[in-house]
Amino acid sequence: PQQPVMVEVTAILYCQEETCLYTFPVRAVPREKTAAETLADKISSWISAENEKEGSQTVRLPEHIGRTDIHWKEKTTDRSVLIVFLGFAGAACILLQEKETKKKEESKRQQQMLLDYPEIVSKLSLLLGAGMNLTLAWEKIAFDYRDKRQKQAVGIRYAYEEMLVALYEIQEGVGELQAIENYGERCGLSAYRKLASLIIQNIRKGAKEMQKLLEEEEREAFEARKARAKKAGEEAGTKLMLPMILMLILVLVILIVPAGLSLDLVG
Numbered sequence: 001p002q003q004p005v006m007v008e009v010t011a012i013l014y015c016q017e018e019t020c021l022y023t024f025p026v027r028a029v030p031r032e033k034t035a036a037e038t039l040a041d042k043i044s045s046w047i048s049a050e051n052e053k054e055g056s057q058t059v060r061l062p063e064h065i066g067r068t069d070i071h072w073k074e075k076t077t078d079r080s081v082l083i084v085f086l087g088f089a090g091a092a093c094i095l096l097q098e099k100e101t102k103k104k105e106e107s108k109r110q111q112q113m114l115l116d117y118p119e120i121v122s123k124l125s126l127l128l129g130a131g132m133n134l135t136l137a138w139e140k141i142a143f144d145y146r147d148k149r150q151k152q153a154v155g156i157r158y159a160y161e162e163m164l165v166a167l168y169e170i171q172e173g174v175g176e177l178q179a180i181e182n183y184g185e186r187c188g189l190s191a192y193r194k195l196a197s198l199i200i201q202n203i204r205k206g207a208k209e210m211q212k213l214l215e216e217e218e219r220e221a222f223e224a225r226k227a228r229a230k231k232a233g234e235e236a237g238t239k240l241m242l243p244m245i246l247m248l249i250l251v252l253v254i255l256i257v258p259a260g261l262s263l264d265l266v267g
Helices: 035-051 080-129 134-150 158-171 176-187 190-205 210-266
Strands: 005-015 018-028
Touching: 080 134, 080 158, 080 190, 080 210, 134 158, 134 190, 158 176, 176 190, 190 210
Parallel strands: none
Antiparallel strands: 005 018
8 A cells, every 4th residue: 555554354263163253453554665766756756746737848857856866867778789780790791792793703704704715716726727826816816806895896705805915915025825824824714724725735846736636625615515505404494493383373273263263153
């Protein structure tokens, strides 16, 4: 109770077959509150009284309760740890996204270079058969690509771009063998390293069967290209299975549901 009150307590005693009823009054008093609870009650009473005032748009908070000074401040939530955590999480997501983007771009670059490899080998073989040496054939292929790029007749082709870089290195004084070796390393694919190795071997030893080697390499490159195209077609077919299954389910639903509704109407 909030205030002392008188209450009546009834007790029933049992002993074998005898029963006695006792009734007596008891004075119930509130639990003695601590100093903090008493202060909180007084503050709550003050604020309630302020809220009940009519015509006032503000509530005046007490500065003193008895001999106790009251200091007020707005309750705030410390979110610095959460903000730091979100910052680190956001930075990690950005780094992962950039890494994934670079990975996709590199994969796209390698796929394009693998597609262009048979064509480059074929052009080199054709020009060698026409009587050019390797250096002139390389220069012609690279400059033809540069002219087409300047005329916007073709998009960027990374393998040909690397051929231009190798040609510029030679023009700037880098050794021809080193420039061709750098070309194979920049391309980063075993096929282009093999091509660079064949060209270096031809330049060093003057291999007379270079055209024959290039023709064999051309056949292998086209076979590898066909195998990759076949694999890509199989993967595309596998990816189309789920949409086809969903379309089949949709068609079945379109056919079965109206039939079921018509049967219910007939019944």
